[in-house]
Amino acid sequence: MAHKDRSTSLPLPDQPFSGPMSYDAKHMDTKLPPITAKRPPQGAPNVLVILLDDVGFGASSAFGGPVTMPTAERLAGEGLRYTRFHTTAICSPTRAALLSGRNHHQVGMGHITETATPSPGYRSTRPNSTTPLPEILRQNGYNTAQFGKCHEVPVWESGPTGPFDHWPAFSGFERFYGFIGGETNQWTPALVDGVTAVEAPDVDGYHLMPDLADKAIEYIRQQKSLTPDKPFFTYFAPGATHTPHHVPQEWIERWRGTFDQGWDQLREETFARQKELGVIAADCDLTERSEGIKAWADVDDDVKPILSRQMEVYAAFLEYADHHTGRVIDALEDLGILDDTLIYYIIGDNGASAEGGAEGTFMITTTANGGADLQTVEFWNEHLDQLGGPHAYNHYAFGWAHALCTPYQWTKQVASHYGGTRNGTIVHWPAKITAKGEVRHQWHHVIDVAPTILELADIAEPHTVNGVTQIPIQGVSMAYSFNDSDAEDRHVTQYFEMMGNRGIYHQGWSACTLHRSPFDLLATAHPFDADNWELYDTTKDWSQAHDLSKEMPEKLAELQQLWLIEAVRHNVLPMDDRGAERMNPVIAGRPTLVEGTSLRLYPGMTRLNENVALSVKNRSYSVTAEIDVPESGVDGAIVVQGGRTGGWGLVATEGRLAYHYNFCGLIATTVVADAALPTGTHQVRAEFAYDGGGIGRGGDVTLYVDGEPAGGGRVEKTHPMYFSFDEGMDLGLDSGMPVFEGYTTPKGAFTGTIAWGQVDLGDDDHSHLIDPEAHLAAAMLHQ
Structure with missing residues (x-):
């Protein structure tokens, strides 16, 4: 389809008026062109x-x-x-x-x-x-x-x-x-x-x-x-x-x-x-x-x-x-x-x-955090009616x-x-597709959607945008097949790759190799060259059911070579199936939003997800806040992280300072201070002393009010990997699903005043002990 008068450079340049101009608008001899709103070509859907x-x-x-x-x-x-x-x-x-x-x-x-x-x-x-x-x-x-x-x-x-x-x-x-x-x-x-x-x-x-x-x-x-x-x-x-x-x-x-x-x-x-x-x-x-x-x-x-x-x-x-x-x-x-x-x-x-x-899984956090053994048949039967509801993450x-x-x-x-x-x-699209209820078997890929829309809107693919030369769109418009069920395929070659699982489609043939099973993400990855390739003639074998690799090694070799050519063309190399290296930002080579060992929170800072907050997992840490306690006493969240899938919180409950730990929504531990918080301004703190010797271990909790010990207790099991890919760290309330189920205010809104909260990390980080493949598997559960 021709793109009449459509520029291949974006943004479209403004055209300044270049004709003669009058001194007085009331006596204009020149007719200025009207201001027009930008519109795509007539008929664009x-x-x-x-x-x-x-x-x-x-x-x-x-x-x-x-x-x-x-x-x-x-x-x-x-x-x-x-x-x-x-x-x-x-x-x-x-x-x-x-x-x-x-x-x-x-x-x-x-x-x-x-x-x-x-x-x-x-x-x-x-x-x-x-x-x-x-x-x-x-x-x-x-x-x-x-x-x-x-x-x-x-x-x-x-x-x-x-x-x-x-x-x-x-x-x-x-x-x-x-x-x-x-x-x-x-x-x-x-x-x-x-x-x-x-x-x-x-x-x-x-x-x-x-x-x-x-x-x-x-x-x-x-x-x-x-x-x-x-x-x-x-x-x-x-x-x-x-x-x-x-x-x-x-x-x-x-x-x-x-x-x-x-x-x-x-x-x-x-x-x-x-x-x-x-x-x-x-x-x-x-x-x-x-x-x-x-x-x-x-x-x-x-x-x-x-x-x-x-x-x-x-x-x-x-x-x-x-x-x-x-x-x-x-x-x-x-x-x-x-x-x-x-x-x-x-x-x-x-x-x-x-x-x-x-x-x-009832709580998907258990898969990566070592709590799967808690989801027994008895547990399932007791909680089966909660599946799909707000108390499950199934x-x-x-x-x-x-x-x-x-x-x-x-x-x-x-x-x-x-x-x-x-x-x-x-x-x-009934206005332009005459066929109703028909099936189309032409081979297509998700990259074909954009060029289809541009063609049907009669909008040119831009060559330059904001002065930057564009990489050409690589998809093929599907419009040719809309009203022609017998049209020859136009998308005839397509590579695939994800974590070493790779394949190539070319003119009806499919060659592919499974590098890593999604059922066993903790399996040790083997060299890419050791992968076993399969070959399918999809013109005769619709579902890739009959492997021809042993019968047609020459055809397989041809397609393997084509995959490599496409991989080089499209930035697939180097293939990367690493675990720890990719999950650790420093080793992987990507930035992090929060650096250092201390994070101060101020009112209004809520739902900071785990990518933009300090990680307290597998180490000692403290959480401190300056609060003002009214005469009526206090209740609610002070500093919390996570939600029903797991997390921790420095909270106030029934007027007392408390530290709460929620392991995967399955084990809840609350350490409560010995006495109620007095009226006035106070600095409150919880110190978590991690046991060490591995990941996901427990630790001792000590509560402090104005620097004086106010109570203590123990948490037996903690999250080694993550609390949530959805919840975050909050000051003064508990957004999303609650970490602590004992609040008396909506969303755990703190009934006193908080000037600031601060998380400080200890120097005993055990995250280096996390198995690289387990770390990668944890991330893969949430993509």
Whole structure:
């Protein structure tokens, strides 16, 4: 499509008036051109891109899965199902690729932001030579907005002081409402409005999913009311269905008993439906159960009801997410713009997540922090009805994840196989797509979304932005396939890589190698050259079920060489499967926001996540505050860190100073002072003397008031890895879910006055004893 009169240089230069000018405006002989509002070319569509999180190809009913998704089915019935659409196998890279039209290593997002290194493909800082799609659209007259999950901000830039260059609000989105990290508590999310942290609305039964839908609807209505001739680009990425699997109880009850047949039979049932729908080839074979997953028949009978309930909760969460996504679609219809809006409904940013382990988890923090043994069958049965609610931070067992990637091998994190990278995608645009309810089998990748939108909006891909020459968009527009089901594929070559799991697709052939299983992240990584490569002819073998590597070594060698060429072209090298080196900012070579051994907090400093606060894990430390106690006494949080998933706090309870430690939401220890705090100004302190001799050990606690000992006690077990990827450190209140359940004020708001609080670290840090692979595995649970 020609781009008439569209500049390839952004921003578009202002054109000053150069003609003759009159002295008096009342006697103008020259007619000045009117001021005009910036608009894209006539006919540019509204665009809504919906991206769900951690949903496998075989989950949605729109693609044969067990989870009812009426909105997806509705859009598919009026539009197109793309059956061979691919992501990067993990969240930050997929999102960066989607919004840039370039491969994830090309934009510095070879992995999650928490593991950034100075290597060009892994910096997590998007180069200014790869301007993202929303900025291109904004500068061409679109209104732009994002609602939901980001996870593209470098961790050292994720604090309240910025810089904000890589935040949505400075990456082309005029409106952002959502969360910055890889996950958030759906009941008490770590919300950001623009670049400002905000608390969730204080309403009974609040949940993030309807809130995001509400905000998207409000935005679109306002945009169309005030500027109906101006198109919008709205990116709706709610973060569902990532951990935690939180959903209202009444939605869970709809699914009771649905998954008692287990994951093996679920795969068979899904596979049959997929063939009926035509979303897999008629001669497709169901792949074998991936290595490391138990057969359902081998699962202990007393565990099966627990595992089934985990899946019921997940199904409810996915159905709930689709329902509220449907409210956004309904709003477009009510405004009369549904048919004129190009909609991408991408059902997952990667395959289903295997991060819950073999038996799932009630609190996902237990997996990395050594508390899994506390989640006994008796514990599960006692707390089973809390799954999905605010007292759990739950994730299902990886057998369900594999079933939800039917018919493919493996899951999320595995970029080598389609279980990690193939996601059902729906395109809906009745105004220009004549086909209804059809299936498209053309091979595509998430980098193809941006060039498709630019083509359909008749906006040129910029050659230069702000004086910087741009790296060309690497995706291929999908528009050619909209009204031609038999069109020849145009995306014919695509590499994949994630932590050494790698593959290459080329003209129907697929070569791939599994370097590291997501089911065993603690396994010692072996040399890359020792990896075993597989070969598949996907023109005949839809699901990568029949390895031809032994029969066709020459073809395999050809594709291995092509993978290496693509890897060099796109900044994949050096491949990096290291653990400790990438998790330690000093060794990895990335900045940290807070340095040194002391952090002072002042009123208003709240929800400082663990990337922007000092780490007190595996060492001695003290926490001190200057407070003023009124005559009525005090209650509430003074300095706290973490939430229900784990953390600690210097608090006041029943008028007394106390130190509280919450281990993974499973063991709570409170050390309370011997006497009530007297009225007036005081300096209060808790000293935690770590036992040493390893990580995750206990320690002795001593409380002080004005320098005098005021009580003491003991904590037997502490977090070696992390408290939360969602909660943070607070002064004067306990934002999000509480660390301490004994507050008498909302959110633990301190009833006295706090001048300042301070955390000081001891010199006995034992973090160097953390196993490198365990540290990496902990981070991988939350991307």
